[in-house]
Amino acid sequence: MRSRRLHALLLATPGLAWLVIFMIIPCLIVFFYSFFERGTYGGIDYVFTLGNFARALEPIYLTIFLDSARIAGIATVIALLLAYPAAYAITLAPPGRQSRYLLLVMLPFWSNYLIRTYAWIVLLNREGLINRGLGGLGVIDEPISLLYNEFAVIVGLIYNYLPFVILSIYASLQRLNPEIREASEDLGAPAWRTFLRVTLPLTLPGVAAGGVFMFVLSIGNFITPDLLGGGRVHMVGTLVYDQFLSARDWPFGAALSMTLIAIMLLLLFLQAVLVNRAQRDRGTAHA
Amino acid sequence: MPDRAGVHLAARVHLRLVYAFLYIPILVLMVLSLNRAGLPTAWTGFSLKWYGVLAESPAIVSAVRNTLVVAVSATVISSILGTLLAMGAERLNRSSTLDALLFAPMIIPDIVLAIALLSFFTLLNFTLGLHSIILSHVVFNIAFVCAIVRTRLRNFDHSIIEASDDLGAGRFTTFRRITLPVIFPGVLAGALLAFTLSIDEFIIAFFTAGPGESSTTLPMRIYAMIRFGVTPEINAMATIVMFVSFALVLLSQRIDRGSTQP
Numbered sequence: 053m054r055s056r057r058l059h060a061l062l063l064a065t066p067g068l069a070w071l072v073i074f075m076i077i078p079c080l081i082v083f084f085y086s087f088f089e090r091g092t093y094g095g096i097d098y099v100f101t102l103g104n105f106a107r108a109l110e111p112i113y114l115t116i117f118l119d120s121a122r123i124a125g126i127a128t129v130i131a132l133l134l135a136y137p138a139a140y141a142i143t144l145a146p147p148g149r150q151s152r153y154l155l156l157v158m159l160p161f162w163s164n165y166l167i168r169t170y171a172w173i174v175l176l177n178r179e180g181l182i183n184r185g186l187g188g189l190g191v192i193d194e195p196i197s198l199l200y201n202e203f204a205v206i207v208g209l210i211y212n213y214l215p216f217v218i219l220s221i222y223a224s225l226q227r228l229n230p231e232i233r234e235a236s237e238d239l240g241a242p243a244w245r246t247f248l249r250v251t252l253p254l255t256l257p258g259v260a261a262g263g264v265f266m267f268v269l270s271i272g273n274f275i276t277p278d279l280l281g282g283g284r285v286h287m288v289g290t291l292v293y294d295q296f297l298s299a300r301d302w303p304f305g306a307a308l309s310m311t312l313i314a315i316m317l318l319l320l321f322l323q324a325v326l327v328n329r330a331q332r333d334r335g336t337a338h339a
Numbered sequence: 340m341p342d343r344a345g346v347h348l349a350a351r352v353h354l355r356l357v358y359a360f361l362y363i364p365i366l367v368l369m370v371l372s373l374n375r376a377g378l379p380t381a382w383t384g385f386s387l388k389w390y391g392v393l394a395e396s397p398a399i400v401s402a403v404r405n406t407l408v409v410a411v412s413a414t415v416i417s418s419i420l421g422t423l424l425a426m427g428a429e430r431l432n433r434s435s436t437l438d439a440l441l442f443a444p445m446i447i448p449d450i451v452l453a454i455a456l457l458s459f460f461t462l463l464n465f466t467l468g469l470h471s472i473i474l475s476h477v478v479f480n481i482a483f484v485c486a487i488v489r490t491r492l493r494n495f496d497h498s499i500i501e502a503s504d505d506l507g508a509g510r511f512t513t514f515r516r517i518t519l520p521v522i523f524p525g526v527l528a529g530a531l532l533a534f535t536l537s538i539d540e541f542i543i544a545f546f547t548a549g550p551g552e553s554s555t556t557l558p559m560r561i562y563a564m565i566r567f568g569v570t571p572e573i574n575a576m577a578t579i580v581m582f583v584s585f586a587l588v589l590l591s592q593r594i595d596r597g598s599t600q601p
Contacts, residue, residue: 056430057430057431059430059510060426060427060428060430060431061427061431062427063423063424063426063427063430064423064424064426064427064428064431065427066420066423066424067420067421067423067424067427067481067485068424068440070420070477070478070481071440071441071443071444071478071481071482074456074459074474074475074477074478075443075444075447075452075455075478076440077459078452078455078456078458078459079447079451079452079455081455081458081459081462082451082454082455082458085458134353134357137349137350137353137354138350138353138354138357140350141347141350141351141353141354142354144347144350144351151596153354155589155592156358157357157358157361158588159585159588159589160361160362160365162532162535162536162584162588163535163539163580163581163584163585163588164539164558164561164577164580164581164584165539165541166539166541166558166561166562166565167368167561167577167580167581168364168365170368170561170565170573170577171364171365171367171368171577172364173565173569174364174367174368174371174569174574175364175367177569181367211360211361211364214357214360214361215361218357243343243346265446268446268448269446269448272448272449272450272451273448273450274449274450274542275541275542275562279565279566289448289450292450292451292454293450296454296457296546302454302458305454306454306458309450309451309454309455312448312451313447313448313451316446316447316448
């Protein structure tokens with residue numbers, strides 16, 4: 053048995069070593085940088101400080117955090133509302149076709165993020181298809197600004213992450229035992245009550261997982277606010293980018309990154325608690 | 340139950356609308372890439388000239404070459420390490436620390452991994468270039484390959500391996516004759532997905548490429564083109580990139596799924 057374990061460790065070591073060297077250690081470096089002072093010429097002064105975190109709470113940066121959370125929150129809620137019925141519709145298809153429908157949803161998700169975002173520049177600009185369409189229908193007299201504002205960023209985030217949210221909800225809907233739903237209906241509950249009291253609570257872990265990942269990837273996003281916000285919409289991701297590449301204040305950028313990771317871990321923790329509770333409830337429902 | 344049928348119909352219509360939302364923007368790009376005029380947003384006639392413009396641009400050709408060097412190298416390294424890691428992880432006792440470590444590269448915001456790697460390479464005075472992009476891309480590629488191979492290993496009957504051991508086959512023979520043929524579709528599917536992620540990845544490459552044009556990858560070139568403005572070549576570029584990504588993902592899915600069905 054011991055040699056078997058040793059053998060397993062040996063197989064895993066090169067890959068684990070790679071993750072430790074090129075992910076864990078770099079993240080630890082960022083963690084330590086966040087407690088140091090910025091050097092005069094943009095380097096690091098190895099003097100302990102909590103100033104970077106205090107600075108992240110200054111109104112100008114706090115506003116960006118709150119704006120990011122609001123934009124990511126709106127995008128996530130809309131994506132969940134769009135994703136739930138879509139995932140539900142996939143589960144209605146014959147089992148043999150469900151994976152094909154799901155693949156059709158996921159195909160754009162695995163392709164180039166920059167290009168999917170760029171597609172919305174083409175659609176939303178003043179000369180773009182949507183402005184022309186609305187103009188042609190006589191809805192608007194002159195082109196309206198659809199691009200380089202929060203609206204465009206929210207559309208871009210929904211467009212890019214919707215497939216992932218559908219996948220996450222589909223996974224939990226599919227695991228659902230249809231007999232529980234049928235039992236509720238046989239007992240005379242109307243469809244809407246069965247949905248609200250049975251289906252939705254049991255699929256909440258999938259909703260939470262999809263929502264948390266989309267929210268985290270959205271507030272940390274750089275490409276979407278950069279390209280569709282056109283420099284007018286600042287989010288945590290663009291702020292980190294600026295600190296590392298233009299302002300050259302690495303310790304402050306590191307502190308912002310760590311805050312982002314802390315928010316992510318907190319949300320993942322809350323989601324895990326929710327999933328555990330849902331599983332416990334399901335356990336009692338079976339008894 | 341008429342209300343239930345109505346709800347189901349509404350859900351199906353909604354799904355069609357979601358597909359339209361997902362694919363129309365991409366289709367618009369593809370149609371406009373065949374547009375003759377320099378204006379990329381109004382139709383003025385069919386032409387393939389923008390594809391020609393791309394092929395003649397030395398900057399694009401060099402970016403494609405760099406992207407292929409990065410993606411092929413990162414895919415080879417991550418397929419080998421990811422497969423071994425999956426085999427090892429499946430034999431070790433369940434550990435949530437290990438699961439978290441293997442999951443982290445998939446969910447960490449890419450800008451955070453990008454600045455972390457830049458800090459790491461800078462601290463070590465490491466010269467940046469294509470090789471640092473490769474080292475960085477392997478991080479998230481390992482996680483995806485490992486996840487796909489682990490799923491295959493979990494679905495396969497381990498008593499075959501024990502039978503092979505009992506019959507006196509050596510470890511390497513068992514691996515070559517039993518384990519590898521079973522997991523190979525998973526390895527191939529993982530490799531194709533890793534390759535797709537690598538040719539499309541922008542932020543981590545952008546931060547770890549270092550200064551200078553010599554290590555510019557295709558996504559970095561596309562980003563620069565988009566920042567510069569909407570031009571017809573981008574539509575042509577986008578069309579090619581989307582077709583390549585779609586083909587690779589479909590192939591990866593087909594290999595992995597086709598083999599799980601007996």
